[in-house]
Amino acid sequence: MKIVQVITELRPGGAERVLAELCAGLRRRGHDVTVVSLRPLPRESVIIHDLLEHNVGIESLELTKSAPWRLFRLKSLLRRLRPEVVHSHLLHANLATRLNALGAKYKLINTVHTMESRKSKAWYFFLDHLTLPLCDVQTAVSEAARDFHAAKMHVKAKSMPVIYNGIVAPKRLRQDEIAQLWNSWGFAGCSAVFGSVGRLGHEKGYDILLKMLPELSRHVPDGQKWGLVIIGEGAERRSLERLAQDAPENIPVALPGFRKDASNCIGAFNLFVMPSRYEGFGLVLIEAMAHGVPVIASEIGPLKELLRNYPNGAFFDFKTQSPAMLAELIADKLVNGAVSSPDLSFTSEKMVEDYLTLYQQQIIKK
Numbered sequence: 001m002k003i004v005q006v007i008t009e010l011r012p013g014g015a016e017r018v019l020a021e022l023c024a025g026l027r028r029r030g031h032d033v034t035v036v037s038l039r040p041l042p043r044e045s046v047i048i049h050d051l052l053e054h055n056v057g058i059e060s061l062e063l064t065k066s067a068p069w070r071l072f073r074l075k076s077l078l079r080r081l082r083p084e085v086v087h088s089h090l091l092h093a094n095l096a097t098r099l100n101a102l103g104a105k106y107k108l109i110n111t112v113h114t115m116e117s118r119k120s121k122a123w124y125f126f127l128d129h130l131t132l133p134l135c136d137v138q139t140a141v142s143e144a145a146r147d148f149h150a151a152k153m154h155v156k157a158k159s160m161p162v163i164y165n166g167i168v169a170p171k172r173l174r175q176d177e178i179a180q181l182w183n184s185w186g187f188a189g190c191s192a193v194f195g196s197v198g199r200l201g202h203e204k205g206y207d208i209l210l211k212m213l214p215e216l217s218r219h220v221p222d223g224q225k226w227g228l229v230i231i232g233e234g235a236e237r238r239s240l241e242r243l244a245q246d247a248p249e250n251i252p253v254a255l256p257g258f259r260k261d262a263s264n265c266i267g268a269f270n271l272f273v274m275p276s277r278y279e280g281f282g283l284v285l286i287e288a289m290a291h292g293v294p295v296i297a298s299e300i301g302p303l304k305e306l307l308r309n310y311p312n313g314a315f316f317d318f319k320t321q322s323p324a325m326l327a328e329l330i331a332d333k334l335v336n337g338a339v340s341s342p343d344l345s346f347t348s349e350k351m352v353e354d355y356l357t358l359y360q361q362q363i364i365k366k
Helices: 014-028 046-053 068-081 091-099 119-134 143-153 175-184 206-211 213-217 237-245 262-268 283-291 301-307 323-336 348-364
Strands: 002-007 032-037 057-060 085-089 107-112 137-140 192-197 226-231 253-257 271-274 295-298 313-316
Touching (some): 014 085, 032 068, 085 091, 091 107, 107 143, 107 348, 137 143, 137 348, 192 283, 206 213, 206 226, 206 237, 213 323, 283 301, 295 301, 295 323
Parallel strands (some): 002 032, 002 085, 085 107
């Protein structure tokens, strides 16, 4: 099967990682796969490296704010590639593929990855509803994302199939590897480490976590230190660094930036905390579950959905509950929590098979 995957850009992120894993799985099954990025390709990207490693073709429309007309290069590019299926991911790519789909002979599949809650993006739902007939099927990565998007679009939720994202099981760390990571984060003298992984953006809620540290400081036993590490990169780095400078002495903070092996690093945590304001799925959450580490997750639909069969998880309403309550919950988990059996329910193999089944269903549909 000849398949083209379309996405906004190829910088590291949750949807981009899912795309790379999907392409790798399709290539292992012998399918011809090309990825099209709307935006220019970054000079350095682990996503591009992974795609090239699996012999996935890469194209770019070189779309920029000063050259929006390049969007319509997509039609001629797809005509040249002659795919049987075009599968797009995220807001801009979904709209771009639809606007270039008139008269197309391929099947067009759009996937919703997020629950976009910003008021400034309300225009998207209007355009999404307006152009929806131009795609063959729109999918979602979780039931919560499906229900949210369907309500915004005023369509029936049942019209949107749900295909969960999947991961390759992360590496289990040895004790010496855990000690090495703690040392690299400046936590050599710590008795416990908690943290998170994700893009340093407002939606991830890391500012809430950092502002809570004075409350948590009161729970740290005398003579001990608890380390907080947030692995990732993004636009909020400077503001988070300013907050980290005010952290109590008994809770050192590390912001080590992007790491390709971030999913493995979660195995060095005594507690994984995910304070997201909104998510469409929660890829790093299922990576934490695959380690069996205790989890505190934001009480929002997709995360509750993923954790419903995980015995080592707890929810917290980061929007309304007090920092003191959060500090008490984190302290309890750090003192009394323990690693449980890993949850390996969400695999990349199942994700790839589910998308292939959908592709085939659409191709045979008249």
